[in-house]
Amino acid sequence: MVRTVGMTWILVTALVVCTGVGVYYLDLMKAAVTPNPIPRTAQSISRGRQLFQHYCEACHGAEGRGDGPAAAALAQRPEDLTSIAPPPYFPDGVVAYRIANGGEVMPAWKTVLSAGNIWDLINFIRSLHR
Secondary structure, three states: OOOHHHHHHHHHHHHHHHHHHHHHHHHHHHHOOOOOOOOOOHHHHHHHHHHHHHHHHHHHOOOOOOOOOOHHHHHOOOOOHHHHHOOOOOOOOHHHHHHHOOOOOOOOOOOOOOOOHHHHHHHHHHHHHO
16 A cells, blocks of 8 residues: 555655646747748848847857957857757747747747747848858
8 A cells, every 4th residue: 555655645746747748848939830931031040130230240250150349248158059969859939939949048928029020030140051
């Protein structure tokens, strides 16, 4: 009987932990399967370039390599956006999630940029891939 009660508590604890992790990462999991709804056209890339120059270049640098003028003052160097793996390895939806919600040193942009702006930015960032 004691063994059954102990096993029940272990299973309940595991279930609660797994549910908590799933809820915490639900938006990120949804983002992983969200395709970019804006085609990667010259117009979208141009809009993304303008947004990048205005909002991102100070940290990520003109070519997106994480070497912008503000990067030296940061605790962690910004991502080299030219080396982000293409989908399906690193989906566009995950990039959009990161732009919208920020990261360790990157601010969240969801209150500043529209969803369309974020997808245009992704199209520009993908054009930087080397």
